[in-house]
Amino acid sequence: MSMNRREFLKIAGISTIAGIGGTALAGGLRKGVLEAAQAAPNTDALTEKRWGIAIDMSKLKSEESIKRVTEACHRIHNVPDFSNTKDEVKWIWTETFEHSFPGQEHKFMAEDMKHKPFLLLCNHCDNPACVRVCPTKATFKRSDGIVMQDMHRCIGCRFCMAACPFGARSFNYKNPRLAKNLQEYMNPEFPTRTIGVVEKCTFCYERLAKGLKPACVEESNGALVFGDLDDPASEIRKILASKHTIRRKPELGTEPNIYYITGGNDYAVVPEIR
């Protein structure tokens, strides 16, 4: 039996509709092929219009607590650790204030404020420059606001890395499976990436589908608040309305969706960040 992709998709589409309405229709359409097919809509999923995170670094008081957050992400997503800046792959990491918000620091600022660590990740911008430049739609904006990366389609041109103003994207300069940490442990539920593709934070789209919050949020002890920015009643909106928050490079018009709560002096003291 041969069937081209279009035909298959047509039948697959029809069978999905048929699956909801009963199997009789599908059975009649293609005898013996689709009679048993039924579809269960995913009811657990967290689906919203615009996901965002508000980060309060004052609640992550120690280096360990920050590390727990970044490692939770990197561990479940099989992010390789090559321990060098050249081949480095990272989805969530820390930078000091002066490097997270260049131009915001000033010379009279307390030295330790300048060097406070901030968690950085993909901003899942409303107007992502990376999506605009991608020549194959390998990176695209989903209807729930997530800026996704389709590793199957990415050709590795790295135009998105040039375009992203937040340095959120990493390229697989090496085969990620050669990394020592992945040879020791790989999450069997999640793929690795292949050589020569670009990757980045996906807002844990695979966890959201199961009704779970992103791993970084879960590990953060309330320092990271995840929610729907389009819902005025959400916790994140209340925080944004009541506290002073800043975003990275808002002047570029990409409309980043990661907010940082500033003020207060309760920050972790981290001696040196690479």
Added chain:
Amino acid sequence: MKIYNGGKILLGLIIFGALFASPFYLNMGKVSAKPELKIDTPEIQKLEDKKCVEPKEFMRAEHMQILNSWRDAVVRNGDREQIIISGHKYEKSLQNGCMKCHSNKKDFCDKCHNYMAVKPYCWDCHIAPKEKKS
């Protein structure tokens, strides 16, 4: 009749013939029995109704199209609707769907792919279930 450059032409023909026929004599004597795929994994044994998402013949010919459309549905459209066959829910996922039942990649995927001499790049990224070394 005289053939100009006869020697060169003849040599060229011989080289061409040798290259052209190489697949035949390189594979000569190699037995290539039709692969027998094993579908007796413990996971499949546990199933009440041992049915895949589509009938066997269809899966054999079109599984790559299904995987392609699943990939686009899940990654690109966020559509993770599960497939129910006789009450059993199947995830639209190679790693977390197909391979949960077909946990024997070596005796299932590889056998046929090797026979057909195709090298799918699925496993560059997707992690195969752990198997006992055979």
Added chain:
Amino acid sequence: MLEKALSGSKKYWTWIFILLVFIGIGTVNYLRQFQTGLTITGLSRDVSWGLYIGQFTFLVGVAASGVMLVLPYYLHNFKQFAKITILGEFLAVSAVIMCMLFIFVDMGQPMRVMNILLYPTPNSVMFWDAMVLSGYLALNIIIGWVVLGSDRKGIAPPKWVKPIIYLSIAWAPLIHTVTAFLYAGIPGRHFWLTAIMAARFLASAFSGGPALLIILALIIRKTTKFDPGKEAIQTLGKIVTYFMITNVFFLGLEFFTAFYSNIPGHMHPFKYLFAGLDGHAKLVPLMWTSVILAIASIALLIFPAVRRNESTLAIASAMVFISLWIDKGFGLIIGGFVPNMFEKVTEYWPTMPETLITIGVWAAGFLVLTILYKIAITVREETAGVEIEH
């Protein structure tokens, strides 16, 4: 006509052999890159484009510059270029082929290159760049081949080729404008975010390309029986002079805006390239070499007497070419990435395999150029003395 490339002197075959050796070395290194990944280059998370994309950008300019021979002849009936427009067209062909090869070797997943056509994305400048470059390649192959074929038979080229030639004249600036848009539309890379990027690209293209053509014309006169013509070379010299002055003027404009506005983000890349930033100064000697060569070449070229002497013209042209090669083939790309998005400096320098692959691509381009020029020149030698009318 291809058979004309198959018979040549010992020198011709030695040259071909040398090119093949470099192509071979490049290929071996590319296969290694294909296996182990772009980690064998000097590229990093922070500087994710380097020598390959720089060469691509520079060569789009060389490709576009073919129009500097085509336009005066077809639009202004400048007869001295009649016999050498073909040199411009064939240079464009080989330059575009090099561009495509450089994009290919830069890709992380080269086997997926067709995805650009399978999933056409009009909002991506890279999609358009692929379109205009392939279009320009097709135009120049068709025009060059048809016109040269007619010249060989001593007949006027078919009428349908004229509109295609006019199209190619409009197309040439287009390819370089679209290439400039790859950079000039990116938020957050201050060095690239400049409205005169396309204008700068065109100015540097129309000086660097003709400078190369002067050198090629002089080599052709020396090694073959075909003389591209003294007057034609002189005119090219004038073109190089005016556009090189324009190019340096444009660069000056960039400096003014960056430093008079005193905006740190705009100044940092210039500081890194020309003075060093936070103790990192790898590119400083190279960038100053470019500046000194640019100024010195203009100082030579503005004197008519210097231009009239073909030896000094050749030297000045070489200076222009090298200066622009450094500025556009290297500094332009790296300046966009340093400092990075966190105002930190990660430096870049090409590795040995990366350099060998680059040389291999150039050799492949020169092989195409040699073969095409060999055909064109053989036709010109055979039809010497025959007036041609296009």
